[in-house]
Amino acid sequence: MISSHLPVLQVVLPLIAAPLCLLLRRSSLLWILSFAASLAAMIIAWLLLQQAGSSGVISYTIGGWAAPWGIEYRIDTLNAYVLLIVTSISTVVLLAAKKSIEQEIPQQHWPMFYSSYLLCLTGLLGITATGDAFNVFVFLEISSLSSYALISLGRDRRALTASYQYLVMGTIGATFILIGIGLLYMLTGTLNMHDLAQRLPAVAQSKTLLSAFAFLFVGISLKLALFPLHLWLPNAYTYSPSIVSAFLAGTATKVAVYVLLRFIFTVFGADYAFSVLPLTEILMLLAVAAIMFASISAIYQSNIKRLFAYSSVAQLGYIILGIGFLSVSGLTATLLHLFNHALMKAALFMALACVLYRQGDVMFSNVKGLGKTMPWTFMAIVLGGLSLVGVPLTVGFISKWYLVVAAIEQGHFVLVAIILFGSLLALVYVWRLVEQGYFHNSEEDHPRQEAPLSLLIPTWMLVLANIYLGIDTSLTIGAAEQAAQMLLGQAGGGSP
Amino acid sequence: MINIILLGFLAVVAIAVAMMRDLFAIVMLFGIYSLLTAGIFVSLDAVDVAFTEAAVGAGISTILILSTLALTSREEKQPTHSFLLPLLVVLVTGATLVYGTLDMPAFSDPEAPVHQHVAPHYLNQAEQETGVPNIVTAVLASYRSYDTMGEVTVIFTAGIAVLLLLSAFRHHEDEASNLNDLSHHPVLRYIARLMIPFILLFALYVQFHGDYGPGGGFQAGVIFAAGFILYGLVVGIDKTRQMFSESKLHWLMASGLLLYIGVGIVSLLLGGEFLNYNVFAADPLKGQHWGIFLVELGVGITVTATMISVFLAFSEVRRSE
Numbered sequence: 001m002i003s004s005h006l007p008v009l010q011v012v013l014p015l016i017a018a019p020l021c022l023l024l025r026r027s028s029l030l031w032i033l034s035f036a037a038s039l040a041a042m043i044i045a046w047l048l049l050q051q052a053g054s055s056g057v058i059s060y061t062i063g064g065w066a067a068p069w070g071i072e073y074r075i076d077t078l079n080a081y082v083l084l085i086v087t088s089i090s091t092v093v094l095l096a097a098k099k100s101i102e103q104e105i106p107q108q109h110w111p112m113f114y115s116s117y118l119l120c121l122t123g124l125l126g127i128t129a130t131g132d133a134f135n136v137f138v139f140l141e142i143s144s145l146s147s148y149a150l151i152s153l154g155r156d157r158r159a160l161t162a163s164y165q166y167l168v169m170g171t172i173g174a175t176f177i178l179i180g181i182g183l184l185y186m187l188t189g190t191l192n193m194h195d196l197a198q199r200l201p202a203v204a205q206s207k208t209l210l211s212a213f214a215f216l217f218v219g220i221s222l223k224l225a226l227f228p229l230h231l232w233l234p235n236a237y238t239y240s241p242s243i244v245s246a247f248l249a250g251t252a253t254k255v256a257v258y259v260l261l262r263f264i265f266t267v268f269g270a271d272y273a274f275s276v277l278p279l280t281e282i283l284m285l286l287a288v289a290a291i292m293f294a295s296i297s298a299i300y301q302s303n304i305k306r307l308f309a310y311s312s313v314a315q316l317g318y319i320i321l322g323i324g325f326l327s328v329s330g331l332t333a334t335l336l337h338l339f340n341h342a343l344m345k346a347a348l349f350m351a352l353a354c355v356l357y358r359q360g361d362v363m364f365s366n367v368k369g370l371g372k373t374m375p376w377t378f379m380a381i382v383l384g385g386l387s388l389v390g391v392p393l394t395v396g397f398i399s400k401w402y403l404v405v406a407a408i409e410q411g412h413f414v415l416v417a418i419i420l421f422g423s424l425l426a427l428v429y430v431w432r433l434v435e436q437g438y439f440h441n442s443e444e445d446h447p448r449q450e451a452p453l454s455l456l457i458p459t460w461m462l463v464l465a466n467i468y469l470g471i472d473t474s475l476t477i478g479a480a481e482q483a484a485q486m487l488l489g490q491a492g493g494g495s496p
Numbered sequence: 497m498i499n500i501i502l503l504g505f506l507a508v509v510a511i512a513v514a515m516m517r518d519l520f521a522i523v524m525l526f527g528i529y530s531l532l533t534a535g536i537f538v539s540l541d542a543v544d545v546a547f548t549e550a551a552v553g554a555g556i557s558t559i560l561i562l563s564t565l566a567l568t569s570r571e572e573k574q575p576t577h578s579f580l581l582p583l584l585v586v587l588v589t590g591a592t593l594v595y596g597t598l599d600m601p602a603f604s605d606p607e608a609p610v611h612q613h614v615a616p617h618y619l620n621q622a623e624q625e626t627g628v629p630n631i632v633t634a635v636l637a638s639y640r641s642y643d644t645m646g647e648v649t650v651i652f653t654a655g656i657a658v659l660l661l662l663s664a665f666r667h668h669e670d671e672a673s674n675l676n677d678l679s680h681h682p683v684l685r686y687i688a689r690l691m692i693p694f695i696l697l698f699a700l701y702v703q704f705h706g707d708y709g710p711g712g713g714f715q716a717g718v719i720f721a722a723g724f725i726l727y728g729l730v731v732g733i734d735k736t737r738q739m740f741s742e743s744k745l746h747w748l749m750a751s752g753l754l755l756y757i758g759v760g761i762v763s764l765l766l767g768g769e770f771l772n773y774n775v776f777a778a779d780p781l782k783g784q785h786w787g788i789f790l791v792e793l794g795v796g797i798t799v800t801a802t803m804i805s806v807f808l809a810f811s812e813v814r815r816s817e
Binding site for chain 1: 592593595596597598599600601608609610611612613614615617618638639640641642643646647649650652653654656657659660661663746747749750751753754757760761764768769770771772773774
């Protein structure tokens, strides 16, 4: 009986835990409740991925009202895969959260912090699981509002400005998305995505549809931090509490990419989206600009969190580049990198949480000689960095490989060169860290003082996942390829 | 005709807001803006939306923005950046919107897709399927109940976000607080005290009459909170605080949302889908009645508690020097 309700439980379980947090005071209880909710969500996501893989699309009608009259949850391989990314990152991050939160966040804020964290998780899961366009917006609001609150809790006062900046940009993005959805409703009289897909071809010539597409594309790009709409991201990641940086870097932009894929391929259909606008050229141009500019900016940062934030913007460039190819290998690369980048960035930001825990800050001067004083933490940073560069035997290599294959398939040799050059730039900023950590000694003679195990073990779980999934790729590539084929199979728009 | 006049006023108010520097006046104009919007909604026969807009836009949000102004300053700072980029963005957005209107279905065209697909089902079937004469309530609390649960969660989230942001600046001893206190005006105090019972009674009516007329948990929650906020202003913030301790308010905020989710969980345990009210009673219509009643109650509780918490949090912030 339970198994038929999994789609809705996926979202509702973390949602129940959020208000319950407000009624608790003790740190350990709060942590156990949040962790249990996230773990349960992860198990459900795993089961859903299995179900979707074997039986195809799972539809769940909420309230018992059939779509399009009621709201439908519609799980296929693509969103089950994204659900798994979000829940597993969230669970591992929460596993480490307790110590870091106790140190970085004042005690009176703990209940609301955990509550906001769970609300953010709920929002992201709701966006991903739903098959209803307006429901996307409702859960987008939940995840956005809670992430503004989470970011503002950073110790640095600049966290408030960063959060405000994100609030303004995010609200513009959400408004654009709402306008787009409103126009779609006006043209079709429905909000169900599947129903929209069947009704939109009839109005394909409409100027209103074109402006709906434009609003949705720009709105989602803002949430996705697509270059040049990425300006909110570096500050938000830099000044938020360590745990929040790790969580958001691994999940928030990934869900935005999912929403973009869903609207382009399922709702509008690739035929429409790629013919009405020169979408291939737009996506490739923005992706290349993101890779180049953001990687170069990353090299010049002195705050390491900021460095990796810029690197995230560049990595989102690779993810978007894969969509531009409009081929199975291109989309597979996009989806693979969605998972792989989440793994790398979560691992790196968690390692930075360890650094912050001991050193109080994450400037370059704080990692001087860290190879000696915090060997395990620093090793995690190095391995995560290597994965970012795309060294063989790490997940970074797998996604870059698919991306290069996709580029060669279509004879885009300039893009191959750019992908390789981007990796070289990543090598430069990772090397700057290695140099500081291993070849410089800190001014004072710090004793060897490793981060607490409760932080270190989850960090290393992610690091090892970076390596394990770089060698045994059956899980990620299997799901990514299946989802990519499904998206392009639907490219005609209107297949059941 | 009346639409054109109202829209004209709306444009005038919007331009005035953009030109002015005095934030206090801007807030007042925003209130008028919301009231005008509510008027347009009424003339479009969307009374439920109009009611919400009037209660939220013109009512509670004006109070909250005024509370913010009391903590900051009345004058807007001279902006330091240039207007060129924002102006360009606004122009492009506006142009896209206008371009989008070119192929829109004509205004109030009965053949438009919105009137042909999902809406007719609601109009024809809602009363048989849910037993609720007010179709807006049927859609909000039953057909798309899950969205409404999301909206309550949005309000809950927003409340938490504000409380988190303000709590760094809050103090519970009343040294310099009560800047909103009007208790030294005897006439105001007398009239307001007279009105409060009626406001609360009206809120209850809106809460429980949503099935038949415009209203429901959101509007009722806001009106309820407005009653208590008025009480706070004329009798004293401390008295209100005594009535609603912080933990009690947190408890209320959480319980409304939990009630809503709980309805969903119970329906799931009784063998239906999440939020399927039909399973609550042998007669599906009776089940729908119970379900809608309970979720509306949940909405009302969370909205009331959130609004009061936010208001109290604002009133306890020390004015920044």
